[in-house]
Amino acid sequence: MANITLLKAVNEGLRGAMQNDPSVLCFGEDVGPKGGVFLATENLTSEFGEGRCFDTPLSEDGIIGTAIGMAMNGLRPVAEIQFQDFIFPAFDQIVSEAAKMRYRSGGQYTVPMVIRTPYGGGIRGGLYHSQSGEAYFCHTPGLKVVIPSTPYDAKGLLIAAIQDPDPVLFMEPKALYRSVKGEVPDENYTVDLSTLRSVKEGDDVTVFCYGAMVPVVEKAAALAQEKGISTNIVDLRTLLPLDEEGVLEHAKRTGRVVIVHEAPRFCGYGSEVSALIAENVIEYMEAPIKRVTGFDTPFPNTLEHHYLPDERRVLDAIEQTAAY
Amino acid sequence: MSPTPTMSKSELELFQILNHEGELVDSLPKLSKKELKHLLVSMLRVRCTDGRMLNLQRAGRVGFVGTSTGQEAAMIGSAAALKKQDWLWSGLREGGAAVMRGLPLSEYVAQMYCNANDTAKGRQMCNHFQHKGSNYPSWSSVIGTQIPHGVGAAFAAKQRGMDEVHAIYFGDGASSSNGFHSGMNFAAVWKAPCVFVLVNNGWAISVPARDQTRAATFGAKAKAYGMPAVEVDGNDALACYEATRLACERARKGEGPGLVVLNTYRMAGHSSSDDPTKYRTEEEVQPWLDRDPIARLETFLIGKGQLKKGEVKTIIDELNTEIDAVIHEQEAADPMSWRTLVEDVYSEVPAHLRHQYNEFLRIEESYGEARPGDGAFPL
Numbered sequence: 001m002a003n004i005t006l007l008k009a010v011n012e013g014l015r016g017a018m019q020n021d022p023s024v025l026c027f028g029e030d031v032g033p034k035g036g037v038f039l040a041t042e043n044l045t046s047e048f049g050e051g052r053c054f055d056t057p058l059s060e061d062g063i064i065g066t067a068i069g070m071a072m073n074g075l076r077p078v079a080e081i082q083f084q085d086f087i088f089p090a091f092d093q094i095v096s097e098a099a100k101m102r103y104r105s106g107g108q109y110t111v112p113m114v115i116r117t118p119y120g121g122g123i124r125g126g127l128y129h130s131q132s133g134e135a136y137f138c139h140t141p142g143l144k145v146v147i148p149s150t151p152y153d154a155k156g157l158l159i160a161a162i163q164d165p166d167p168v169l170f171m172e173p174k175a176l177y178r179s180v181k182g183e184v185p186d187e188n189y190t191v192d193l194s195t196l197r198s199v200k201e202g203d204d205v206t207v208f209c210y211g212a213m214v215p216v217v218e219k220a221a222a223l224a225q226e227k228g229i230s231t232n233i234v235d236l237r238t239l240l241p242l243d244e245e246g247v248l249e250h251a252k253r254t255g256r257v258v259i260v261h262e263a264p265r266f267c268g269y270g271s272e273v274s275a276l277i278a279e280n281v282i283e284y285m286e287a288p289i290k291r292v293t294g295f296d297t298p299f300p301n302t303l304e305h306h307y308l309p310d311e312r313r314v315l316d317a318i319e320q321t322a323a324y
Numbered sequence: 325m326s327p328t329p330t331m332s333k334s335e336l337e338l339f340q341i342l343n344h345e346g347e348l349v350d351s352l353p354k355l356s357k358k359e360l361k362h363l364l365v366s367m368l369r370v371r372c373t374d375g376r377m378l379n380l381q382r383a384g385r386v387g388f389v390g391t392s393t394g395q396e397a398a399m400i401g402s403a404a405a406l407k408k409q410d411w412l413w414s415g416l417r418e419g420g421a422a423v424m425r426g427l428p429l430s431e432y433v434a435q436m437y438c439n440a441n442d443t444a445k446g447r448q449m450c451n452h453f454q455h456k457g458s459n460y461p462s463w464s465s466v467i468g469t470q471i472p473h474g475v476g477a478a479f480a481a482k483q484r485g486m487d488e489v490h491a492i493y494f495g496d497g498a499s500s501s502n503g504f505h506s507g508m509n510f511a512a513v514w515k516a517p518c519v520f521v522l523v524n525n526g527w528a529i530s531v532p533a534r535d536q537t538r539a540a541t542f543g544a545k546a547k548a549y550g551m552p553a554v555e556v557d558g559n560d561a562l563a564c565y566e567a568t569r570l571a572c573e574r575a576r577k578g579e580g581p582g583l584v585v586l587n588t589y590r591m592a593g594h595s596s597s598d599d600p601t602k603y604r605t606e607e608e609v610q611p612w613l614d615r616d617p618i619a620r621l622e623t624f625l626i627g628k629g630q631l632k633k634g635e636v637k638t639i640i641d642e643l644n645t646e647i648d649a650v651i652h653e654q655e656a657a658d659p660m661s662w663r664t665l666v667e668d669v670y671s672e673v674p675a676h677l678r679h680q681y682n683e684f685l686r687i688e689e690s691y692g693e694a695r696p697g698d699g700a701f702p703l
Binding site: 023025051056057059061062064065066067068069070071072073074075077089092093096097100101102103104105106107108109110141142144165166194241242244245 | 411442443444445447448452454456461462464466469471472473474475476477478479480481483484490502503505506507509510513664667668669670671674675676
């Protein structure tokens with residue numbers, strides 16, 4: 001057990017998976033000797049050799065397209081897209097090919113592949129180093145979409161994703177790479193790919209969130225506590241397939257729900273969570289379901305701290321929902 | 325107008341073993357008498373199958389057919405150069421090559437009918453074949469996406485120490501796609517054991533090949549990626565065979581990928597849904613009637629004394645009998661089970677899909693339309 005950052009946990013997860021299975025390999029832009037622009041693949045080339053962790057030409061379409069072929073022919077590729085904002089040249093390969101291969105071939109061909117990509121704001125990266133595109137991918141049957149928020153989950157979910165027989169988009173909250181630390185076992189372990197995590201139990205308002213919004217919600221909950229409101233925090237962490245039963249249980253528990261994500265609101269992931277609750281357990285609801293999200297705009301630069309939901313906006317939503 | 329709607333390349337520059345008259349103009353590849361005949365029969369099977377499928381489409385029995393008429397030498401000649409363990413990454417018109425390599429005709433026809441015998445479980449529209457047994461992966465209708473797949477799979481073969489070459493087929497239109505660029509580039513950088521087989525049939529639906537690029541030839545593109553290319557007379561089965569064989573041999577030896585351009589002509593429309601008279605003239609098509617790839621090989625084999633005059637007619641009759649029997653059998657097959665609606669999206673059917681299916685089933689059952697086997701998923 002070691003107290004490490006989320007970034008280190010990703011690195012440990014990759015190392016563990018590569019030690020465990022010689023068919024696992026990591027590649028992408030600057031992933032090799034440099035170890036990735038965030039150093040998530042640091043030292044993997046020196047430890048496993050250039051055949052297992054290497055740089056590719058600069059083409060996201062090529063990275064994902066070839067990863068699919070590798071997965072169809074016996075390897076377990078872990079492809080990195082340097083920033084999630086750069087993933088769209090590969091959108092076709094992900095959505096039309098990786099996600100549909102098992103289905104369209106009647107199960108004859110499968111794509112056990114992981115796409116790792118840092119997502120989200122908070123690093124002054126402007127429009128193209130900050131986006132949260134999870135909703136585009138959650139609309140794609142055949143994909144799994146995972147976002148960890150703790151070092152423990154980052155390692156366990158990543159190893160589970162690499163072992164999974166289906167393609168997994170593993171989105172890493174870059175704002176948390178070095179800002180959160182936690183206890184992580186040295187050995188390999190997995191975290192289930194369709195179970196939410198209860199972050200903090202509470203009785204008045206349930207807040208559903210994931211990724212970099214989890215610490216923001218925790219701060220808001222501490223402020224709410226000072227005002228006598230008990231917040232129940234849920235980290236959804238596996239967005240697709242979603243732990244629907246778990247969501248409904250937590251929603252029923254407080255009858256008051258707030259959903260927080262940094263992506264734009266319209267057709268965002270929160271819409272789905274809200275609709276799920278409304279369709280199934282609306283009779284338990286004692287207040288309108290509220291969302292706190294990024295604006296429906298491109299991602300800003302200098303004003304990103306106002307674009308991203310912060311503890312003030314989350315607290316306001318918790319208070320309004322509690323008081324309704 | 326040049327008879328090839330491609331570009332200005334003179335036909336004299338194309339690699340040929342048999343000229344238009346079926347005369348040997350280069351060394352004969354090492355093919356036994358039996359293998360030569362097998363090439364001819366395989367090409368004839370493609371033409372006969374296409375003919376029968378087109379009839380079925382016109383009769384409303386199958387939805388869509390993309391024939392390979394005129395391209396039989398390109399497809400069969402090149403694919404005959406692959407070894408059993410090699411993979412063939414296809415485009416729309418390589419189904420006949422899959423049959424030659426082991427796809428049972430019954431599965432081919434089942435795919436056209438999208439019935440319960442279709443290994444893809446009726447999920448793909450007609451003319452989208454696959455055959456795991458002969459390493460012929462499922463193809464999507466999105467043009468060029470299979471190109472990097474083949475490269476990645478070739479990389480995997482090298483990584484795993486497998487003696488496999490990955491032959492990646494696509495058309496002139498696909499040479500403009502993202503997948504062509506990234507695939508060619510990655511393959512060259514990785515020295516992946518693959519061969520790019522560009523079947524230039526002159527047309528991407530209604531867009532002529534000459535409007536796809538300002539490169540002098542399709543083969544010229546290979547130079548920029550640092551790999552060799554060969555321009556082949558795609559209506560000469562033996563040249564298609566030999567050019568592909570040489571490229572495969574090179575890839576197999578670890579010398580890297582190559583591009584094989586098979587210049588041929590799409591005699592029919594893009595598909596059964598297309599009317600080519602809207603965008604091309606009879607004058608353009610006419611010269612190609614005289615370059616029929618099957619007639620060329622037939623003439624050669626007759627001249628060599630390996631085939632009797634009129635024997636092709638007998639072969640065609642036998643093939644049609646065989647195909648008709650398969651059609652008859654597949655007509656009777658069941659449609660797909662409803663449960664396939666939600667199966668194979670993931671390795672296991674997740675809870676939300678079980679709920680969605682069961683909800684659908686409840687409604688259908690209330691109309692008395694569910695069949696045995698369509699039962700609900702346990703929740």
